[in-house]
Each structure stands twice: as C-alpha cells, then as structure tokens.
Amino acid sequence: MNSKLLSVAVFLTLMLTSLLAGRHNYCKARNEITADLNQALAQTLKERKDYIITQDTIRVYKQLRKTSGGQVLIAVSDERFCRYLKDKRLQQAAFITFDVVDSDFQNNSLGDQAICSDTLIVKDKHAGETLALKGYARLSVASILGMSDQRIPAACMISAFLWAMLSWLYLRKKQEGSEAVTGFGGLVYSEVDQRFYTAAHTPIRFTPMQQQLMLLFWNAPSHSLTKEDICAALWPKKEDANDTLYTLIRRLKPIVEEHTNLKIVADRGRNYSLEINKI
Numbered sequence: 001m002n003s004k005l006l007s008v009a010v011f012l013t014l015m016l017t018s019l020l021a022g023r024h025n026y027c028k029a030r031n032e033i034t035a036d037l038n039q040a041l042a043q044t045l046k047e048r049k050d051y052i053i054t055q056d057t058i059r060v061y062k063q064l065r066k067t068s069g070g071q072v073l074i075a076v077s078d079e080r081f082c083r084y085l086k087d088k089r090l091q092q093a094a095f096i097t098f099d100v101v102d103s104d105f106q107n108n109s110l111g112d113q114a115i116c117s118d119t120l121i122v123k124d125k126h127a128g129e130t131l132a133l134k135g136y137a138r139l140s141v142a143s144i145l146g147m148s149d150q151r152i153p154a155a156c157m158i159s160a161f162l163w164a165m166l167s168w169l170y171l172r173k174k175q176e177g178s179e180a181v182t183g184f185g186g187l188v189y190s191e192v193d194q195r196f197y198t199a200a201h202t203p204i205r206f207t208p209m210q211q212q213l214m215l216l217f218w219n220a221p222s223h224s225l226t227k228e229d230i231c232a233a234l235w236p237k238k239e240d241a242n243d244t245l246y247t248l249i250r251r252l253k254p255i256v257e258e259h260t261n262l263k264i265v266a267d268r269g270r271n272y273s274l275e276i277n278k279i
Contacts, residue, residue, distance in 0.1 A: 007167035014160035022145075022153035029148035030115055033090065037117035037135035040084035041096070045122055045133070047080060058100060058129055065100075074098060081135060089147060093137045101130040114138040185262040185276040189218055204259050209234065210252050217264075223274035230272065 061074050075095045082091040093114075101121060117135035139147075186199040196204045196214060206214060216233055217223050227245060234248075235241040249272060253264050256274075263277040 003167075003171060007163070007171070011160050011164050011167070014156050014163060018153045018156035018160065021156065022150055025148040025150060025153065026145060029144050033087070033115050033137055033139070033144070033147070034117060036086050036090065037094070037115070037137060039086070040081055040094075041117050041120055041133060041135040043084040044078065044081045044096075045120060061098075062100060075136070087147070090137045090139075093139055093143075095136050095138075097134050097136060099132040101132050115144075184218075184223070185274075186260040187256075187262055189215075198259050202259075204255065206252075206255065209248060210255070213248060213252060214256075217272075217274040224271055225273075226271050227269065 057074065064074075075097050077095050081096055082094050085091055085094055114136045120133045121130060122133060123130050183199065187204075188197045188199065188201070189195075190197060193203075196206065196211070198204060212234060213230065216225055216230060220229075227242070231238070231241040231245055235244060238244070249264060249266070256262050256264060257277065261277050262274055265273045265275050267273065
C-alpha cells in the first residue's frame with residue numbers, strides 16, 4: 001500500500017475509534033446517571049410513603065397547567081432524594097418534578113434539557129392526589145463527558161495526532177532524500193509537486209511548454225534528446241516544428257543557466273543535451 005494512503009488510513013482508524021469509544025462511554029455515563037436517579041427516587045418514596053406535596057402547591061400547579069395549555073412541570077428540591085444519589089456530583093444538579101395524574105395528564109418532560117429517571121406513579125395520601133414523579137439532573141454535555149471514562153478515547157486521539165505528525169516527518173524526510181538522490185547539476189525534480197526546484201529548494205518558474213521539455217530532458221537517458229524526438233513529443237501534429245523548437249530552446253537556456261549549474265547544448269542541430277556547466 002502507498003505510504004501516504006497507509007498513514008491516512010491509520011490516522012482515520014484511530015480517530016474513528018476515539019470518536020466511537022467516546023460516544024459509547026458518554027452514553028454509558030448517561031445510562032448510569034439515569035439508573036442512579038431511578039434508585040434515589042425509589043429510595044425516597046420508600047422512606048416517604050405519603051409524599052409531601054401541599055394542596056396549595058397542587059392547586060397552583062393545576063391553575064398554571066390550565067392557563068398554559070398543559071405544558072407545566074413543577075420542580076421540587078428534595079434533600080433526601082439528593083442524599084440517596086450514589087454519585088455525589090449529581091446532588092447540586094438534581095431535583096424532582098411532579099404531575100397530577102388526572103384527565104388532563106400529559107406526562108410532560110424537560111426533553112433534552114436534563115437527564116431524567118423513569119416515571120413513578122404514586123398515591124399521595126396527604127394531598128389526596130395521584131402523582132407522576134420524575135427525578136432529574138440538569139447537566140451539560142461537558143459535565144457528562146467529565147463524568148464518563150474518556151481515557152481510552154483520549155489515548156486514541158493523542159495517538160492519531162502523534163501518528164499524523166510522525167508520518168508527515170517521515171514522508172517529508174523520504175521526499176527530501178529522494179530528491180537529493182535524483183538531483184542533477186543543481187536541479188531537483190519533485191514527483192510530489194511535479195515541479196523543478198533549485199538546490200536551495202526554490203521553485204523554478206517554467207512555462208507549460210518549457211516544463212514539458214525539461215521533463216523530457218530529465219527522463220531521457222544521459223539527458224539527451226534528438227530534435228525529432230522532441231518535436232514528436234511536443235508537436236505531434238505539426239509537420240515542421242524546427243523554428244518553434246529553436247525558439248523554445250533559445251528562451252529556456254537563460255532560465256536553466258540562471259538557476260542551475262546546467263546548460264542546454266546543441267550537437268550540430270540534431271541533438272540537444274542537458275549538461276553540467278563546468279565553467
């Protein structure tokens with residue numbers, strides 16, 4: 001497999017593993033909070049069989065529900081409920097809501113605003129009403145993430161970025177080493193960029209036609225080409241391209257000599273060679 005593709009594949013695999021593991025542990029933490037709310041609410045009701053919700057509170061609740069069209073929840077902060085929570089980090093964010101179970105009961109909830117327990121239906125003898133109770137914990141996504149075990153996801157993410165950095169350094173070193181080997185007369189060609197550079201790794205600006213001719217020289221045995229080979233490669237449909245070739249060579253020569261230790265040498269008008277300038 002190509003080194004670049006392998007590096008990208010490993011990076012994406014580590015990142016995907018991190019995201020999936022992080023999501024799994026986040027959902028697991030939410031489920032554990034829900035279970036904690038359930039047991040705390042059950043323990044509270046077990047201790048207080050006659051749940052204390054005053055008749056005045058229920059009367060106000062019913063009036064509000066009637067006025068608002070049924071979208072009403074009343075929250076109650078209960079010390080005993082909070083005390084029964086196993087995870088003490090939930091105590092400051094926990095509360096209980098109640099609905100009166102009657103003909104207008106809609107089993108409303110806070111939706112995604114908080115994590116809630118299951119609904120418990122209980123007969124409150126003191127208030128003379130049947131109530132639907134829920135335990136809630138209002139927590140942000142960041143808080144839930146902090147309560148979940150994110151060590152493995154974090155390790156995978158750190159590994160992904162370390163792998164990306166090391167891969168980049170390796171590929172860059174490999175590229176530089178490859179370019180150093182294929183350098184000729186102060187001229188370097190990058191297969192990655194498909195550009196020519198000076199020995200100082202400064203890009204040389206060639207026109208598209210000049211670039212094609214330089215590539216022909218670069219890939220030719222001994223960097224030498226016949227006039228016929230050049231014309232056939234660059235102007236295959238042109239019957240006589242001698243003048244065009246002469247003009248191209250004339251304009252290319254000073255660019256090559258300015259940026260490299262090379263020169264283009266003509267051999268009796270039949271061959272052109274890219275040679276090291278020994279002067």
